[in-house]
Amino acid sequence: MDPFEQLAEIEVPPVPAARTFTAGVRRKLHPRLLALHLIEFAFGATGWALVHMASALAAAVRYTVTGSWPERRKTGEKRR
Amino acid sequence: MRVNPETSDIAGLGGLADEQLAAQAAREGSDGAAFTALMDRYREKVWRVCWRLMGGQHDAEDAAQEVFVRLFFERGKFAGRSTYSTWLHGVAIRTCLMLRRSRSRRQRREGPGGDEQIATHADTQASGSNAVDASHDIHKLLEGLDEEDRALVLMRFGESHDYEQLAEMFGTTAGACRMRISRIREKLSAKAGRLFGEPVDKKG
Numbered sequence: 679m680d681p682f683e684q685l686a687e688i689e690v691p692p693v694p695a696a697r698t699f700t701a702g703v704r705r706k707l708h709p710r711l712l713a714l715h716l717i718e719f720a721f722g723a724t725g726w727a728l729v730h731m732a733s734a735l736a737a738a739v740r741y742t743v744t745g746s747w748p749e750r751r752k753t754g755e756k757r758r
Numbered sequence: 759m760r761v762n763p764e765t766s767d768i769a770g771l772g773g774l775a776d777e778q779l780a781a782q783a784a785r786e787g788s789d790g791a792a793f794t795a796l797m798d799r800y801r802e803k804v805w806r807v808c809w810r811l812m813g814g815q816h817d818a819e820d821a822a823q824e825v826f827v828r829l830f831f832e833r834g835k836f837a838g839r840s841t842y843s844t845w846l847h848g849v850a851i852r853t854c855l856m857l858r859r860s861r862s863r864r865q866r867r868e869g870p871g872g873d874e875q876i877a878t879h880a881d882t883q884a885s886g887s888n889a890v891d892a893s894h895d896i897h898k899l900l901e902g903l904d905e906e907d908r909a910l911v912l913m914r915f916g917e918s919h920d921y922e923q924l925a926e927m928f929g930t931t932a933g934a935c936r937m938r939i940s941r942i943r944e945k946l947s948a949k950a951g952r953l954f955g956e957p958v959d960k961k962g
Contacts, residue, residue, distance in 0.1 A: 681896045682943070685916040693805040694819050700797060702823045707789060707830055 771795040776842035784834040793833065797826050803843065804850050810912045811854035813897075821857050825850045840926040848927040851913065855905050899946050907942050914939060 693699070741747050771779060771792055776799070782792035804825050809818040829849055836845050900908045910928060913919050914935075921932035928935065 681946075682911060682915040684896060685912060686918060688916070690806050690809050691815060693802045694822075696798065696801065699801060699819070699823065700794070702819070703797065703826045704789065706823055706827045710827065710831075711788070 777836075777838060780833065780836050780842050784836070789830060793830060796829075800843070800846055804846070806917065807847060807850040807913070808854055810916045811851065811909055812858065817857075817861075821854050822850075824857065825853045828853050840923075844923050844926045847913075847919070847923070848929070851909055851927055855909060858905055895950065899950055902949070903942065903945075907938065910935065910938060911942055 737747070771782070772795070774782070774795075776796075779792050779796055779799070783790070783796055786792055801822070805818065805822045808821040808825065809815075812818040812821045829846065832849060836842060839845075840848075900911060903911070906928070910924065913924060913927065914921075919927070921935045924935040925932040
């Protein structure tokens, strides 16, 4: 008999119970999902914060370099 | 589309074909009803693959759970080039190979004194009959093969997949699989003439 054919004759044990198996999958899946969501949130939040604080950061850099703080202008007021 | 008759009826999804269920699972944001139904439908098939490849109840269960975790993250990648079942078998095989490789790396790092040893079906089978001794021998021989070659033989002969399915699972062609199995057979016959010495029918 072909030795490879004997591999098919080895019985596979019964599959683990659905409840414990599914619980095991969820135990592995949920921490990874949480980590993924946290990473996505961190990246998203960093991008949002950078976009919204970009003008303030630019002004702070300009103040550091030039020593003059940009004047706040009222709406409609023209630059002198 | 093919409807799996062994399906369970989770939230009325039992009547959906595998591919429809997969598409629905891909749209779900979390492990919802469609993903649970897929898991229920394929638990046994994935378990069989993992048990064959991992060699031990505990490792097989761990690997099967890992397969479904990986399936969750890759659930949107099914492109419909093969049946869903074949694609999922491919995911299961890749996961088992990855786990076996990382396990052997860990064992090499820990050295022979490491407390964890790779369990094989050969180790877990009690000797006593010629058939069991022969399967013990063949498993010992397979352990000496490259991981992917070993998986190929186990899927071809243990699970009786045809070459087209094997080609999809291993990302190659049917001809390449046939050639590879023929080379493995030659290699093993050179190693163990006692097992392969007799004329064998050329199924592979």
